[in-house]
Amino acid sequence: MKIQLKDGKATINEPIAPFKYFVVTIEPAIETPITICFGGTSCSFLIKDSVQIDLDLGSQVDSLSINTDKLIKEVTIDFFENEFIEGL
Amino acid sequence: MYELGHLGLYKNVPKKSMFNPTPNYERDSYTLLQYKSHLRNEFLIPLKADGDGTGVATIRLQSTEDQTINITGAGRFYTDAQGTTGESTSAVVGTDLTTLYVKLSAGSCYLVLTKADKLSGLGSPSTNVITEATNAPIINGCKLGYKLHSVINIRLAVNSKSFFTGSIDNCHNLGVLNISGNRLCAITGSIDSCLGLTYFTINSNPLCAITGSIDSCLGLTYFDTSGNTLSNNSGDIGKAIFCNYIACNGNTSPLTYVTRRSNWTSTLRRIHISSASMTTEMVDNLFIDIDASGVLPSNEKLINVNGLCAPVSSASAEARASLVSKGFTLVYNNE
Numbered sequence: 535m536k537i538q539l540k541d542g543k544a545t546i547n548e549p550i551a552p553f554k555y556f557v558v559t560i561e562p563a564i565e566t567p568i569t570i571c572f573g574g575t576s577c578s579f580l581i582k583d584s585v586q587i588d589l590d591l592g593s594q595v596d597s598l599s600i601n602t603d604k605l606i607k608e609v610t611i612d613f614f615e616n617e618f619i620e621g622l
Numbered sequence: 623m624y625e626l627g628h629l630g631l632y633k634n635v636p637k638k639s640m641f642n643p644t645p646n647y648e649r650d651s652y653t654l655l656q657y658k659s660h661l662r663n664e665f666l667i668p669l670k671a672d673g674d675g676t677g678v679a680t681i682r683l684q685s686t687e688d689q690t691i692n693i694t695g696a697g698r699f700y701t702d703a704q705g706t707t708g709e710s711t712s713a714v715v716g717t718d719l720t721t722l723y724v725k726l727s728a729g730s731c732y733l734v735l736t737k738a739d740k741l742s743g744l745g746s747p748s749t750n751v752i753t754e755a756t757n758a759p760i761i762n763g764c765k766l767g768y769k770l771h772s773v774i775n776i777r778l779a780v781n782s783k784s785f786f787t788g789s790i791d792n793c794h795n796l797g798v799l800n801i802s803g804n805r806l807c808a809i810t811g812s813i814d815s816c817l818g819l820t821y822f823t824i825n826s827n828p829l830c831a832i833t834g835s836i837d838s839c840l841g842l843t844y845f846d847t848s849g850n851t852l853s854n855n856s857g858d859i860g861k862a863i864f865c866n867y868i869a870c871n872g873n874t875s876p877l878t879y880v881t882r883r884s885n886w887t888s889t890l891r892r893i894h895i896s897s898a899s900m901t902t903e904m905v906d907n908l909f910i911d912i913d914a915s916g917v918l919p920s921n922e923k924l925i926n927v928n929g930l931c932a933p934v935s936s937a938s939a940e941a942r943a944s945l946v947s948k949g950f951t952l953v954y955n956n957e
Contacts, residue, residue, distance in 0.1 A: 567946045571956060575928050578942060579951040589953060590871065591928075 553613035568602035647694040660768040665738035670762035675727035677758030678705035684743030697731035726759035745777035889920035896929025906938035913941035926953040
């Protein structure tokens with residue numbers, strides 16, 4: 535989903551099906567910290583252009599909010615449901 | 623004057639034992655053979671033919687001194703990976719990791735190690751005990767059923783057919799248990815029995831049920847119970863001073879952060895826990911102490927205290943921002 539930001543912030547109130555990981559892409563591509571809240575869970579990380587985050591919350595979330603640098607105008611988040619095995 | 627029959631006690635007199643300690647590999651059950659082997663200081667690895675039996679399995683074992691290994695039934699050792707030369711029913715497991723090429727045309731058989739107390743490796747930290755191949759035999763539920771005093775390595779990662787059962791309580795010198803990605807192993811026991819444990823992963827295995835405290839394993843460097851819901855491990859990650867990988871996603875072990883410290887490892891790969899015993903103060907202190915220590919992220923670069931952990935408070939806000947700027951990915955419950 536593409537999300538337009540205002541002053542580096544956005545809130546989406548719509549259900550998101552369970553996922554195993556997601557990929558975030560920002561526009562413009564500058565290195566900046568970003569926090570994405572899925573309901574009561576926050577995920578904070580550094581992003582330059584695009585990053586994959588493994589995060590299995592195990593259930594649907596009903597809202598999503600983004601907080602990042604004011605220079606970031608647009609965020610794209612794609613959710614994936616594939617299984618993965620870590621640390622082999 | 624008195625006879626047992628008159629007193630009604632004869633029923634309690636044990637019958638004369640008919641126990642024959644000599645193993646009969648064709649007829650005795652695996653359980654009985656294990657007991658007989660235990661009495662003879664032998665260790666059995668049961669093998670089962672797979673497919674048409676024309677393939678060769680590669681098995682790797684290690685011993686603290688040379689020992690003979692025999693194979694029963696239709697099983698055969700070979701000296702080449704193709705299974706064409708040096709056919710025999712016995713071989714030697716040496717003090718280096720020893721490779722055995724094994725063929726089994728049909729049915730099942732046993733590998734019989736003749737000095738169970740000297741067996742040190744079922745594989746090595748970097749090599750599986752068996753490499754499965756098409757139409758080659760598999761390890762058919764090898765049970766850690768009796769004391770294996772010298773075993774320090776057990777590795778059977780990402781195998782699709784072979785598996786172990788039994789308890790790590792019988793391997794009190796165990797240093798490495800790696801069955802990551804193996805979904806068939808069903809191992810029990812407590813890490814409290816394995817004080818020398820350094821590397822422990824049962825990642826993605828649903829059947830193991832292992833208990834104990836990480837506090838017992840002072841040299842722990844890697845601990846992973848991700849995807850395993852049956853294991854329950856307690857302990858203080860503040861005491862695991864050599865460990866830069868603690869992953870318990872999908873597992874709700876009651877780990878804590880009680881002992882505050884600044885001496886983290888040179889780099890930190892991952893802390894991923896979902897523990898109802900983690901209070902807000904512990905979660906905050908974890909972020910604050912990791913940040914203050916200056917430890918840098920590597921590989922996964924993840925600190926995840928989501929799930930059952932208590933939410934963060936504003937006390938750790940500055941530390942969290944700093945950790946993100948260093949490259950960590952943080953996942954936590956909102957305040």
